[in-house]
Amino acid sequence: MSTKVSNKAANLIGSEIIRLASEVNQKIKEGKKIYNLTIGDFNPNLFPIPVLLKEEIIKAYHANETNYPPADGMPELRKAVAAFLKKYEGLDYPIDQLLIAGGGRPLIYAVYQTLLDKGDRVIYPVPSWNNNHYCHLSDAQKIEVETKPENGFMPTAAEIAPYIKDATILALCSPLNPTGTVFSRQHLLEICQLVLDENKRRGDAKPLYILYDQIYWMLTMEGIEHFNPVSLLPEMADYTIFVDGISKSLAATGVRVGWSFGPAEVIGKMKSILGHIGAWSARAEQVGTTHFLNNEKAVSDFLADIKNKISGRFNLIYKGISALKNEGFPIDIISPQGAIYLSVKFSIKGYKTPAGEEILTTDDITAYLLDHAQLAIVPFTAFGCGKDTEWYRISIGTISMEEIPMMLEKLRSAMQDLKK
Numbered sequence: 001m002s003t004k005v006s007n008k009a010a011n012l013i014g015s016e017i018i019r020l021a022s023e024v025n026q027k028i029k030e031g032k033k034i035y036n037l038t039i040g041d042f043n044p045n046l047f048p049i050p051v052l053l054k055e056e057i058i059k060a061y062h063a064n065e066t067n068y069p070p071a072d073g074m075p076e077l078r079k080a081v082a083a084f085l086k087k088y089e090g091l092d093y094p095i096d097q098l099l100i101a102g103g104g105r106p107l108i109y110a111v112y113q114t115l116l117d118k119g120d121r122v123i124y125p126v127p128s129w130n131n132n133h134y135c136h137l138s139d140a141q142k143i144e145v146e147t148k149p150e151n152g153f154m155p156t157a158a159e160i161a162p163y164i165k166d167a168t169i170l171a172l173c174s175p176l177n178p179t180g181t182v183f184s185r186q187h188l189l190e191i192c193q194l195v196l197d198e199n200k201r202r203g204d205a206k207p208l209y210i211l212y213d214q215i216y217w218m219l220t221m222e223g224i225e226h227f228n229p230v231s232l233l234p235e236m237a238d239y240t241i242f243v244d245g246i247s248k249s250l251a252a253t254g255v256r257v258g259w260s261f262g263p264a265e266v267i268g269k270m271k272s273i274l275g276h277i278g279a280w281s282a283r284a285e286q287v288g289t290t291h292f293l294n295n296e297k298a299v300s301d302f303l304a305d306i307k308n309k310i311s312g313r314f315n316l317i318y319k320g321i322s323a324l325k326n327e328g329f330p331i332d333i334i335s336p337q338g339a340i341y342l343s344v345k346f347s348i349k350g351y352k353t354p355a356g357e358e359i360l361t362t363d364d365i366t367a368y369l370l371d372h373a374q375l376a377i378v379p380f381t382a383f384g385c386g387k388d389t390e391w392y393r394i395s396i397g398t399i400s401m402e403e404i405p406m407m408l409e410k411l412r413s414a415m416q417d418l419k420k
Contacts, residue, residue, distance in 0.1 A: 016382035042397035046410040057288030071275035073100020106279035110270040124157040126384030152181030157190035173213040175338030176394035216339035218249035320408035371415035
């Protein structure tokens, strides 16, 4: 007897990143040395969460903070988050416009569920993370906007404008997963003005909202500034729903404390949806996060430390791959700007492996890098780009500084072994 599931479940596409990571983990189990830079996560032995955060979470469990938290998050945490946003980003939101949940994912899902009716249009750039899946889960019509490497794969107002009529959500992320690049002030300002003009045209009709995922915003590199819609144009407060949290900035991906803030009515309905799902952050984690965010020195010290660790890895890899490019190898890289990602291009289609096999597809590039350079990275096909892309995401949260020179040497050897 066959098992029947809904069409939505039957047609849901699995994560290409997880699939690739599974293949890599199998090779590692077989005893092969692999530089696994696929998952957007941190090795907790290299990037532990803040000591104070860990201690406060443990204290909360010992104090029996184990019952249900409020559906929108503990008031003490929402107050701490509001103060954090005002201090570090200059954003002034009352706590009733803040919603706490178990990381950023349920908040993004709640935005989609709150704003979209079946068939509504969602605009998002490619490459970008998971918007295609959220559209599928929400029965939305996806509008994918192709971006360009010369703009750091960040969308421009000119690229978005042809699709903006009657859209409901414009999903943006900065710093961007998978590229690690950020919006310039001018590009984001032009997009925001486009949204304001469109909403003025609509009058009382359903507005266009920006879903602004800034989960990596605290991890911008020296000399790089993060911009957000509301700081640039205060009128955007009515049309911007932020998604944020501690997952990336505190290397706390498994602690699961995220927050969203925006228009009161939207946040209130998101609260109702997540309350029914039960997607809140655990109470003890909320208590611990509250104590940590209220300790300005602990926050400042940790952020300085993690940014130093990330920039050290960025600089080593960027310099190493740039050197390979300068030597004439068919490789390119975009200078690091933020998050934990680097964008790298391998233009090796048409080359032959040492065994004489011609590299014809993106899958061939991925396999060659894995088998000959012991390098596991994610092609931009996993983020919505076409099957012929030569661009890849390198995630640096799981590699030590000591491993990077060895990884680069293996990559050099693999590139030298290619024959045109």
